[in-house]
Amino acid sequence: MNTRLPPLMKAVAAALATSAALLVTGPLQAADKEPISPIKPAKVTNPAMVELGKKLFFDPRLSRSGFISCNSCHNLSMGGSDNLKTSIGHNWHKGSINSPTVLNSSMNLAQFWDGRAKDLQAQAGGPIDNPGEMAFTHELAVNILTSIPAYRTEFKNAFKKEPIDIDQVTLAIATFEETLVTPNSRFDQWLVGKTNALSKDEIAGYQLFKNSGCVSCHNGPAVGGNSFQKMGVVEPYKDTTGAQGRFAVTGKDADRFNFKVPTLRNVELTYPYFHDGAADTLTQAVTTMGRIQLGRTFTADENAKIVAFLKTLTGEQPKLTLPILPPSSDNTPRPKPFDN
Amino acid sequence: MNTRLPPLMKAVAAALATSAALLVTGPLQAADKEPISPIKPAKVTNPAMVELGKKLFFDPRLSRSGFISCNSCHNLSMGGSDNLKTSIGHNWHKGSINSPTVLNSSMNLAQFWDGRAKDLQAQAGGPIDNPGEMAFTHELAVNILTSIPAYRTEFKNAFKKEPIDIDQVTLAIATFEETLVTPNSRFDQWLVGKTNALSKDEIAGYQLFKNSGCVSCHNGPAVGGNSFQKMGVVEPYKDTTGAQGRFAVTGKDADRFNFKVPTLRNVELTYPYFHDGAADTLTQAVTTMGRIQLGRTFTADENAKIVAFLKTLTGEQPKLTLPILPPSSDNTPRPKPFDN
Numbered sequence: 156m157n158t159r160l161p162p163l164m165k166a167v168a169a170a171l172a173t174s175a176a177l178l179v180t181g182p183l184q185a186a187d188k189e190p191i192s193p194i195k196p197a198k199v200t201n202p203a204m205v206e207l208g209k210k211l212f213f214d215p216r217l218s219r220s221g222f223i224s225c226n227s228c229h230n231l232s233m234g235g236s237d238n239l240k241t242s243i244g245h246n247w248h249k250g251s252i253n254s255p256t257v258l259n260s261s262m263n264l265a266q267f268w269d270g271r272a273k274d275l276q277a278q279a280g281g282p283i284d285n286p287g288e289m290a291f292t293h294e295l296a297v298n299i300l301t302s303i304p305a306y307r308t309e310f311k312n313a314f315k316k317e318p319i320d321i322d323q324v325t326l327a328i329a330t331f332e333e334t335l336v337t338p339n340s341r342f343d344q345w346l347v348g349k350t351n352a353l354s355k356d357e358i359a360g361y362q363l364f365k366n367s368g369c370v371s372c373h374n375g376p377a378v379g380g381n382s383f384q385k386m387g388v389v390e391p392y393k394d395t396t397g398a399q400g401r402f403a404v405t406g407k408d409a410d411r412f413n414f415k416v417p418t419l420r421n422v423e424l425t426y427p428y429f430h431d432g433a434a435d436t437l438t439q440a441v442t443t444m445g446r447i448q449l450g451r452t453f454t455a456d457e458n459a460k461i462v463a464f465l466k467t468l469t470g471e472q473p474k475l476t477l478p479i480l481p482p483s484s485d486n487t488p489r490p491k492p493f494d495n
Numbered sequence: 496m497n498t499r500l501p502p503l504m505k506a507v508a509a510a511l512a513t514s515a516a517l518l519v520t521g522p523l524q525a526a527d528k529e530p531i532s533p534i535k536p537a538k539v540t541n542p543a544m545v546e547l548g549k550k551l552f553f554d555p556r557l558s559r560s561g562f563i564s565c566n567s568c569h570n571l572s573m574g575g576s577d578n579l580k581t582s583i584g585h586n587w588h589k590g591s592i593n594s595p596t597v598l599n600s601s602m603n604l605a606q607f608w609d610g611r612a613k614d615l616q617a618q619a620g621g622p623i624d625n626p627g628e629m630a631f632t633h634e635l636a637v638n639i640l641t642s643i644p645a646y647r648t649e650f651k652n653a654f655k656k657e658p659i660d661i662d663q664v665t666l667a668i669a670t671f672e673e674t675l676v677t678p679n680s681r682f683d684q685w686l687v688g689k690t691n692a693l694s695k696d697e698i699a700g701y702q703l704f705k706n707s708g709c710v711s712c713h714n715g716p717a718v719g720g721n722s723f724q725k726m727g728v729v730e731p732y733k734d735t736t737g738a739q740g741r742f743a744v745t746g747k748d749a750d751r752f753n754f755k756v757p758t759l760r761n762v763e764l765t766y767p768y769f770h771d772g773a774a775d776t777l778t779q780a781v782t783t784m785g786r787i788q789l790g791r792t793f794t795a796d797e798n799a800k801i802v803a804f805l806k807t808l809t810g811e812q813p814k815l816t817l818p819i820l821p822p823s824s825d826n827t828p829r830p831k832p833f834d835n
Contacts, residue, residue: 213572222567222583232553232820239832243562247587249833424822427829436825475817480572482764485776489767492579493589 190365190374193343194259194420194470197334204313208331210306210478211324217296218289220245221490225282225328229257231475234424235335240432241396245290252398253432256425258473259418261333262377268414268430270383271404275329280321293321299488300324305481337421337470345467353467360464363457368449378419378468385413386430389450392443396431423466437462530705530714533683534599534760534810537674544653548671550646550818551664557636558629560585561830565622565668569597571815574764575675580772581736585630592738593772596765598813599758601673602717608754608770610723611744615669620661633661639828640664645821677761677810685807693807700804703797708789718759718808725753726770729790732783736771763806777802 199205211217215224228242228250229235235258237243242250252268260266266278282288283296300306301319310319313327342361344352353361364370373379383401386392392412401410414430422428427435434440441458445451453461483489539545551557555564568582568590569575575598577583582590592608600606606618622628623636640646641659650659653667682701684692693701704710713719723741726732732752741750754770762768767775774780781798785791793801823829 215570215573216578220583221579222577227562230555232818233555234822237562238556238823239561239830243560243832247832426823435829438825472819477815477817478572479812482574483578483766485778489775490579492583492587 189346190370191342191346191378192376193346194336194338194340194376196338197336199334201313201330203309204327204330205334206331206478207306207309207313208327208329209475210309210480211300211328212331213478214480216299216480216483216487216490217283217291217324218245219291219295219490220289220492222492223289225257225279228254228282228288231257231335231473234258234421234472235260236425238426240427242288244288245286248287248290250287251396252430253427255415255417256421257332258335258337258425259377259380259420260335262375262418263380263415264382265415268398269401269403270415275332276322276325279325279328279332293324295488297321297324299483302484302487303481304484309481335473337472340420340468340470342464342467343470354463356460357463357467360460360462361467363453363461364464367445367451367453367461369444369461372416372448373419379416380418382416383410383413384416387412387447390447392429392447394431395433398430400430419465419468421469421472423469437465441465529686530710531682531686531718532716533686534676534678534680534716536678537676539674541653541670543649544667544670545674546671546818547649547653548667548669549815550649550820551640551668552671553818554820556639556820556823556827556830557623557631557664558585559631559635559830560629560832562832563629565597565619568594568622568628571597571675571813574598574761574812575600576765578766580767582628584628585626588627588630590627591736592770593767595755595757596761597672598675598677598765599717599720599760600675602715602758603720603755604722605755608738609741609743610755615672616662616665619665619668619672633664635828637661637664639823642824642827643821644824649821675813677812680760680808680810682804682807683810694803696800697803697807700800700802701807703793703801704804707785707791707793707801709784709801712756712788713759719756720758722756723750723753724756727752727787730787732769732787734771735773738770740770759805759808761809761812763809777805781805 212225215222215227217224223245228237230237235256237254239254241252242254244250255268261275264270266272266275267281272278272281280293284292297319300310307317307319310323310327311317314323341352341357345358364373372382372384375381386394386400394412398414399411401413402408404410417428422437426437427433428437428440429443434443438458441453441461445453445458552565555562555567557564563585568577570577575596577594579594581592582594584590595608601615604610606612606615607621612618612621620633624630624632637659640650647657647659650663650667651657654663681692681697685698704713712722712724715721726734726740734752738754739751741753742748744750757768762777766777767773768777768780769783774783778798781793781801785793785798
């Protein structure tokens with residue numbers, strides 16, 4: 156174990172050594188003995204609100220241009236991300252930070268890299284009125300929706316009250332997003348006892364992931380998302396964005412460069428990596444994380460095994476029927492993509 | 496009948512008067528007596544190629560930015576269009592012309608407003624290397640796809656040969672697009688004998704549509720798409736784009752300002768209207784068409800009835816499962832949204 160590891164990581168790695176010893180004789184049958192637990196399938200308790208939220212998620216009329224929807228940067232065909240270093244916003248604005256995946260995001264302790272939104276509903280309103288993203292206002296977005304008869308009906312059915320307001324909009328989007336979970340990855344199959352779901356190398360990669368200390372931050376059902384941690388524990392990270400992380404929310408020096416630990420679920424699909432999208436590949440990401448967080452240089456073989464393990468975290472992607480959006484009415488304000 | 500109508504329109508309108516007389520006693524039972532025929536459901540003969548084409552249609556990696564896909568401007572949630580006057584392209588480029596719907600586009604006599612592509616396959620390559628649209632090259636797009644193992648497998652399964660080339664890419668996209676038909680509109684139900692599928696006003700609107708001469712250009716299963724016609728027969732159209740129409744292809748003066756007649760299928764969903772997207776609503780579009788093509792001023796009541804009829808042309812939208820795109824490999828060239 157690298158002696159420069161911070162105390163917490165040392166303790167976690169030591170505690171995990173016991174279960175790692177078990178692993179060499181075969182996978183555990185009980186998921187609750189592992190620091191990562193299986194993803195549970197979504198429970199839909201309000202299908203009308205989920206369906207409405209899905210439409211809103213795909214509707215570019217929530218943007219000033221009529222061109223950008225939630226799905227533009229959290230593309231559900233691409234692991235709930237845009238696979239860009241930083242996103243493209245209104246008027247081709249270059250985003251300041253990498254778009255995190257929306258998949259399994261309900262498990263995050265808070266939303267955005269700096270955790271400034273306490274939950275998915277609080278997050279959903281952010282991009283709509285961010286001038287560099289959808290560049291609209293909540294009021295104008297609500298006006299658009301209110302002008303569309305089919306939306307008025309759907310909101311009324313989902314919320315049992317009128318008129319439409321922004322809290323309904325963001326709650327519907329969040330309710331849809333809560334269904335975007337990815338159960339039944341090969342790793343989860345292995346966790347619940349399907350011993351041949353993983354190869355030897357993948358299991359070896361998981362052991363390395365645990366023994367090296369990765370799991371001290373990347374744990375729980377989402378394999379992350381449940382704490383803020385400093386980016387650059389052992390060695391400073393050369394950030395390319397100017398982001399300050401959690402400090403921007405709390406103003407505390409101790410929080411400078413603390414970011415929400417990203418989920419590693421579906422990480423094969425959510426490249427590039429880190430808050431600045433600087434790592435194009437998992438190999439690069441593992442190399443950098445080893446060096447700056449753990450003070451460790453993985454061999455090529457170790458790196459490949461960890462990457463092989465990480466790819467077993469790709470779960471079943473949400474099977475979605477593309478929504479058909481209700482058409483604008485004659486009274487719907489028209490989008491303005493080029494007026495600035 | 497307006498005496499300024501061109502001879503062809505007069506002849507068609509006269510011929511249609513007979514069937515119109517029948518209509519007042521009830522709808523016809525036989526679709527073949529009408530100038531509009533029902534849309535037939537898609538026949539999928541090559542499901543592997545359709546599925547591959549669907550992925551390509553949704554894949555923004557065919558663009559230089561990694562952000563723009565076919566679906567960006569031919570959005571299948573929005574009637575196969577983007578509902579913008581003119582489209583947004585690479586680097587927020589303002590497009591020169593309105594994006595026509597991809598729905599039922601296989602029925603068009605040619606593709607693009609000026610018909611410069613003979614079929615859907617010839618069209619599909621256009622936006623990819625248009626600097627104002629996806630701003631890529633065919634070679635780079637093929638390189639991207641070739642670097643992705645799952646695509647290599649899918650192409651091999653669909654085409655039984657290697658390596659991937661641009662003709663395979665465009666053929667797969669076109670094969671998918673051929674499935675994007677919208678059968679079973681209320682109008683089609685009425686055409687095949689469901690007498691209560693349309694209201695009295697909608698039938699009156701259809702009669703006006705026929706008797707006024709609209710049907711001389713908007714006929715056939717797609718209610719258009721099968722001829723080039725001059726925009727501004729009776730009165731010049733005040734174009735806002737500088738487009739020259741068919742003249743750009745043939746160089747013949749007679750073709751100046753001739754455009755492909757757009758389909759009116761799903762026209763309720765494909766606003767704004769005309770090659771320059773200048774008409775925001777169907778009411779405006781009917782008013783302008785009446786004036787500049789037919790020399791006729793529809794009363795508000797007539798206009799409303801025609802619009803009511805047009806809305807019966809909305810068919811069943813393609814029911815699509817959102818494709819899950821295969822992830823890039825470590826060797827896949829990364830998108831470059833901001834390098835210009």
